[in-house]
Amino acid sequence: MSPGGFSRLSSTNSKRDTPDSERVSPPPLKRKAAAQSTISKNAVANFFTPTSQKPKDRTTWTERSPNSDTPATLLVGKYVPDKEENSKSATLTKERTKIAAFDFDSTLIAPASGKRHAHDAADWKWWHHSVPGRLRQMYNDEGYQVVVFTNQGGLTLHPDPKSKTPKIHQTRVPAFKQKCGVVLAQLDIPITVYAATGKDIFRKPRPGMWNEMKADYDLDDSDIDLEHCIFIGDAGGRAAEVKGGATIPKDFSCSDRNLADNIGIKFQTPDEFFLGEAPRAFTRDFDVTSFEYTEPDDKDSVVFEKTNKQDVVLFVGPPGAGKSSFYWKHLEPLSYWRINQDILKSKEKCFKEAADGLKVGASIIIDNTNPDPEIRAQWIELAKKHKVPIRCVWFKTPLQLCEHNDAVRSLNKQLNPESRSSLPKLAFNGFASRFKEPKIKEGFQDIVEVDFKFQGTKEEFNIWARYWL
CATH class of the missing domain: 3.40.50.300 (P-loop containing nucleotide triphosphate hydrolases)
Structure with missing residues (x-):
């Protein structure tokens, strides 16, 4: 067999009779560095490590339904560090009455590839190098309960078997869980991720995820220190802006800011919270604050009268x-x-x-x-x-x-x-x-x-x- 694994057959000459110039194989092609780096030594070692000796995944996942008649649309991942699994702080969360809530994509993390959307579970980096340290500070030093509220419309928890949706979409939930698990492990503080996959009560700016969080942490409205709570997200309704000769595009929506308003807590964008930048102007496509409540007045309510015997x-x-x-x-x-x-x-x-x-x-x-x-x-x-x-x-x-x-x-x-x-x-x-x-x-x-x-x-x-x- 040749180095390439194929026999060199000839009807007239055996291998012994072949001239040296023909028997010498060409040098193997050098592989690209990117291909060589796809499998790390740690990954190989981890593959051969017995399951009982592998580090425990600290994130547990559950699913929630908006009501008893519909399938689950809310994915909830709870991370508890190994050192706090049996500690008081992991169970008596009611002691933490200040909530620091964050969006996920474009707030805590961003695609490492520079693309608009990550292409796989490993394509991520911190939105800014200060992110993990700031979140640890809020939990460890400032007494905040840290949570994540994220809209993930690209995920389908229970795909219809009759649907024509490409099967690749069915891999998105495991990939999302894998990415979250790694992100939360690097933060290594008690934290819960709420991911809304449908267009129901859980989807921001609707209050469903906030209400689930209150139930999970055994908090009533009267328990929460709303004055010191905060939500940080990139969907703030900001208008486009020219800065340093470059155009900063407008936000795709105002859903994060509107969620904070619905709850009654402070809102900031990642640029304001992590980088200390000044707020940018923002607009809403539809603003409910322009409507005021007026007491019903029967005298003014007659806007239709019957004028015909039959019509x-x-x-x-x-x-x-x-x-x-x-x-x-x-x-x-x-x-x-x-x-x-x-x-x-x-x-x-x-x-x-x-x-x-x-x-x-x-x-x-x-x-x-x-x-x-x-x-x-x-x-x-x-x-x-x-x-x-x-x-x-x-x-x-x-x-x-x-x-x-x-x-x-x-x-x-x-x-x-x-x-x-x-x-x-x-x-x-x-x-x-x-x-x-x-x-x-x-x-x-x-x-x-x-x-x-x-x-x-x-x-x-x-x-x-x-x-x-």
Whole structure:
């Protein structure tokens, strides 16, 4: 056999008869340094080390569900150093009433490759060399409980076996756990990581991860020193800025700052907290602070009156505009029959139910979005057929406010009497792409315009007036 592992066969000459110049093998090719360094001596030694002698992984992982009816979407990793596993500080965490919460990517760590996203579990470095020392100082010297709140939408804890998602995505959870385990081991302080993988109550800026943390550490609101708590993250809504001739891009969102506002604690970006830089200007796409609560006034609440013995009322407005709430407050007391496609499940059933109501002399309300003249014309034609007038109520609620309302409704049972699920972004964009302002000339007797005004108690407003998107 030759050094390359292949026999040199000849029909005329044996190896013995081959000239020396032909028998000498070429020198082996030198491997690139990068290829030689992929397997370290420590890795080889660790491979042959018996399991009982390998260092224990100090991070334990659990999964949480937003409710009992849905699969788990929150991944929780708890790290306890070996020296503190049985110590008082590892169990009586209620003694620590100050919380220092951090985002993970682009706050504690960054890709070592310089790419926007890490390509594997080993592609990371500290965001700044001061990060580990500062976190240890907060835990050891300043009495903080340190936690991590991170949105990890690229992870799927329980992939659908019928899904066409590439199998490579199924390796992301183990890789994330591996990376976290190494990062936490280098910090070597008691710390818990909360990773939200879905678009539910756990996802920042929603308060789900904060509430899970309170339960894990046995903390009530009255126990926590909110004045001295802090959340550090890179999603601060900062505007783009030119610095030293280079353009610093704007933040991809304001979710970290909004989470801190929802909780009622101080917020800083990594640049401010670790580097001591001055705060940059920031903006929010949707700011709930522009809305104020007003006490319900029955005298001012009558915005719709019945003017016909029998008629059809057609709602026009995007999902989340407040149409159903308007019905229950203003039209249900007037004995209108409600026709709603979310309930009846098809347009055909809506038309049949409406026709049946008109036949028996009932007035009906079409509680659907009805964005364009084409769909509205079908209802106008139905009213003509039954010889009754048709009126329009146009909900002029801005689209972002509608998305906010939808999120509030779907994530808070007390504000969701019909148990509606959250709608995809497509539902709002689809309405916007089809919407045409309703006109009297379409065949309406009149058009009542409704601007959004929160309807509910002060307690309900306090829930509504958080950041949910």
